[in-house]
Amino acid sequence: MSRNEQVFDSVTAEKPTSIKSAGWKIKVENLSKSFFSRNVHVSAIENANLEIGDGEFYCLVGPSGCGKTTLLRIISGLEKKTEGQLHIRTQATNQNGEEKVKNRPLNSMVFQEQSVFPWMNVRDNISFGLKAQGYPRAIRHKIAEKYIEKLGLRGFGKALPYQLSGGMKQRVSVARAFATDPDILLMDEPFGALDEQTKMLLQEELLKIWEETRKTVIFVTHSIDEAIILADKIVVMSARPGRILKIIPVNFPRPRRIEAMRADPHFGEIFSEVWGLLRSEVIKAQKK
Amino acid sequence: MEHELLNIATKNFTVTQPIPTSSPILNYESEKKKSFQFRQFFIKVVSVATPLLLLGFWEILSNLKIIDVRFFPAPSAIFSKLWDLFQSGEIWDHLWASIGRTVYGYIWGVVPGVIIGIVMGISPIVRAAIQPLIDATFPIPKIAIFPLFLIIFGIGDGSKIAIIAVAVFYIVLINTVSGVANIPSIYIDVGQNYRSSRWLFFRDIALPGALPFIFAGLKLAMGIALIVLVSAEFVGARSGLGYLVWSSWSVLLVEDMYAGLLIIAVLGLLSTYALNYIERVVIPWKR
Numbered sequence: 001m002s003r004n005e006q007v008f009d010s011v012t013a014e015k016p017t018s019i020k021s022a023g024w025k026i027k028v029e030n031l032s033k034s035f036f037s038r039n040v041h042v043s044a045i046e047n048a049n050l051e052i053g054d055g056e057f058y059c060l061v062g063p064s065g066c067g068k069t070t071l072l073r074i075i076s077g078l079e080k081k082t083e084g085q086l087h088i089r090t091q092a093t094n095q096n097g098e099e100k101v102k103n104r105p106l107n108s109m110v111f112q113e114q115s116v117f118p119w120m121n122v123r124d125n126i127s128f129g130l131k132a133q134g135y136p137r138a139i140r141h142k143i144a145e146k147y148i149e150k151l152g153l154r155g156f157g158k159a160l161p162y163q164l165s166g167g168m169k170q171r172v173s174v175a176r177a178f179a180t181d182p183d184i185l186l187m188d189e190p191f192g193a194l195d196e197q198t199k200m201l202l203q204e205e206l207l208k209i210w211e212e213t214r215k216t217v218i219f220v221t222h223s224i225d226e227a228i229i230l231a232d233k234i235v236v237m238s239a240r241p242g243r244i245l246k247i248i249p250v251n252f253p254r255p256r257r258i259e260a261m262r263a264d265p266h267f268g269e270i271f272s273e274v275w276g277l278l279r280s281e282v283i284k285a286q287k288k
Numbered sequence: 289m290e291h292e293l294l295n296i297a298t299k300n301f302t303v304t305q306p307i308p309t310s311s312p313i314l315n316y317e318s319e320k321k322k323s324f325q326f327r328q329f330f331i332k333v334v335s336v337a338t339p340l341l342l343l344g345f346w347e348i349l350s351n352l353k354i355i356d357v358r359f360f361p362a363p364s365a366i367f368s369k370l371w372d373l374f375q376s377g378e379i380w381d382h383l384w385a386s387i388g389r390t391v392y393g394y395i396w397g398v399v400p401g402v403i404i405g406i407v408m409g410i411s412p413i414v415r416a417a418i419q420p421l422i423d424a425t426f427p428i429p430k431i432a433i434f435p436l437f438l439i440i441f442g443i444g445d446g447s448k449i450a451i452i453a454v455a456v457f458y459i460v461l462i463n464t465v466s467g468v469a470n471i472p473s474i475y476i477d478v479g480q481n482y483r484s485s486r487w488l489f490f491r492d493i494a495l496p497g498a499l500p501f502i503f504a505g506l507k508l509a510m511g512i513a514l515i516v517l518v519s520a521e522f523v524g525a526r527s528g529l530g531y532l533v534w535s536s537w538s539v540l541l542v543e544d545m546y547a548g549l550l551i552i553a554v555l556g557l558l559s560t561y562a563l564n565y566i567e568r569v570v571i572p573w574k575r
Contacts, residue, residue: 078477109481115474118573119496128492132484162573180482 031084062237393452401460409468463505467498
């Protein structure tokens with residue numbers, strides 16, 4: 001097997017869903033972020049501590065402006081922290097013990113707004129990350145084709161984004177992130193702008209792909225429902241300056257079925273617990 | 289009592305008329321479409337009719353000798369002069385000389401304008417180095433430094449091509465810089481997140497992202513190119529449409545002068561249409 005094809009195969013290989021390697025993947029210690037705007041010191045994140053295990057799905061919820069996106073951008077490297085420590089453990093080998101392809105991105109981000117390039121067709125958008133890593137065209141297209149298939153974009157490979165609906169565009173964005181086979185997937189309210197039904201479909205598909213690939217995911221959302229459906233652990237954040245109030249585990253077995261989860265009384269219990277913590281914070285955030 | 293009401297209710301429901309096959313809603317839609325098409329057609333007619341009406345008005349005025357035909361000959365006279373110029377073949381040399389200069393000058397201005405503009409847009413250091421020079425030299429009327437160009441590039445086509453290139457360069461550069469500045473930051477984040485190289489960022493994000501602004505610059509620059517061309521040919525050429533206009537005027541061949549002006553106008557119109565067409569092909573996502 002050529003080295004270039006390893007990416008391709010490690011994504012598609014079926015893995016037992018229960019495997020979870022021990023040890024942390026991302027460790028955030030006493031992390032703070034502040035910035036100056038018009039000479040006023042604003043503290044965005046205060047003393048955040050997190051330890052995210054390899055292959056875990058974390059959701060960050062909190063009132064708007066609480067710094068959850070900022071935390072995500074710091075982890076992604078798009079922004080710098082002010083204080084504290086951020087450790088990310090890289091893997092030298094994949095699960096089969098083979099050496100992993102070098103020059104792989106540590107993380108891929110799925111953004112909040114429409115981040116799909118309007119000047120590239122679906123296939124080129126999906127393979128953009130691979131292009132950045134210097135893969136030859138043939139391999140890029142092969143991998144992109146796989147994800148076009150996986151995310152229900154068949155027949156749209158050559159379409160330009162303006163010809164697609166919002167949901168389809170976010171599928172492209174998700175495919176682009178998965179295509180590079182990153183260690184960590186960072187998702188910043190990727191389904192926030194979609195209508196309820198499209199959102200549910202995409203959640204289902206994300207669950208399906210994630211359960212196959214088991215990447216470490218941090219998913220920022222303002223929807224408690226979404227957090228419960230997707231996450232292993234929900235991180236509840238306070239109003240600005242963002243502090244971590246509580247980390248709530250979601251003990252639904254995987255693979256998950258959304259309808260069954262919603263019908264379960266445990267779903268409601270988690271919902272009330274999260275909302276109980278969030279309610280006063282949301283009010284606080286609105287008063288500012 | 290209740291039964292009575294129920295009966296009436298059911299009665300009223302059952303007497304509902306079947307929906308006619310040619311629904312009035314559909315007719316309304318097609319009517320709307322028709323009126324839309326008519327409107328589009330009407331708009332086209334207006335944009336052609338206005339210049340024609342003006343020409344007609346001009347024709348009447350000169351036929352009635354209300355305006356001085358020595359300086360404002362009738363459009364019919366100008367068109368017949370134009371026909372003669374094409375028939376005798378005299379015009380072709382001028383036309384090709386002007387088109388050649390414009391095309392070469394335009395390309396020599398656009399290519400470096402876009403490239404340097406994008407590099408300036410991406411790199412604050414390059415921008416800091418070049419921006420003051422641009423700001424200081426941009427307001428100088430290009431024709432004012434034409435004597436310098438004559439010294440440097442000679443009295444041949446070189447000086448004309450160079451002055452067009454310089455004029456075009458500024459417009460395209462300034463538009464490209466703001467084009468890069470106006471790329472939504474989300475696309476830049478994506479490029480950073482996937483660790484794209486500088487070259488990939490330039491080619492796949494900055495250039496296509498700035499295209500809408502670049503095209504605005506290209507259209508503006510085309511008009512400027514023609515203006516500079518004609519002014520340069522006025523003073524320092526032995527061929528070209530500008531030369532035709534100026535030399536005709538100096539010997540009071542007014543109809544020849546107007547024929548030259550007309551050709552310049554048509555060139556401007558055609559180049560605008562061509563650029564609009566290219567824009568639609570290159571930036572299909574911009575609507």
